[in-house]
Amino acid sequence: MEKIRSCASSTPSATTSENGRRRALELAQRVDVMLVIGGHNSANTRHLYELCEKVTKTYHVETDTEINRSWLAGAKTVGVTSGASTDEAMIEKVIERLKSIASGEGG
Numbered sequence: 001m002e003k004i005r006s007c008a009s010s011t012p013s014a015t016t017s018e019n020g021r022r023r024a025l026e027l028a029q030r031v032d033v034m035l036v037i038g039g040h041n042s043a044n045t046r047h048l049y050e051l052c053e054k055v056t057k058t059y060h061v062e063t064d065t066e067i068n069r070s071w072l073a074g075a076k077t078v079g080v081t082s083g084a085s086t087d088e089a090m091i092e093k094v095i096e097r098l099k100s101i102a103s104g105e106g107g
Contacts (some may be wrong), residue, residue, distance in 0.1 A: 021051060024081040028052035031079035033072055036060045037094050038083025045083030052081070063090060064097040072101055 028034045034052045038045025040062055052058040056079075059071055072078065078098055082091050 021048065024048055025051050025055065027079040027081060028056045028058065031056060031077040032075040033077075034058040034079045034081070035067070035094060035098075036081055036083075037091055038062065038086045042083045042085065045086070048081055048083060052079075061094065064093040067094065067097050067101070069101055072098075 024036075028051070034056050036045060036049040036052060036058060038048070038060070040060070045060065049058055049060040057071070059067075061067055080091070080094060080098070
């Protein structure tokens with residue numbers, strides 16, 4: 001796996017607005033892999049996932065433990081966005097997990 005060079009995020013509170021969804025889509029267009037964090041039953045999160053998957057490889061996760069290392073194989077950039085009600089602590093856990101995988105520590 002190549003190292004992940006950058007991890008950018010779109011803030012959760014912004015993703016419910018049209019402007020926020022546009023920013024998430026713009027982010028997805030600039031990365032190799034996109035992670036959308038939020039509840040599997042969340043309509044907002046599902047919409048973000050569907051929007052981002054149109055332009056790049058995208059995965060919908062609810063927790064950091066769902067991230068599969070193989071998803072990031074060959075990725076140089078990873079984008080992160082989340083549904084409006086996603087807990088900030090979970091967003092941080094996902095970002096830490098990505099950093100761990102990029103450094104070769106995460107399994």
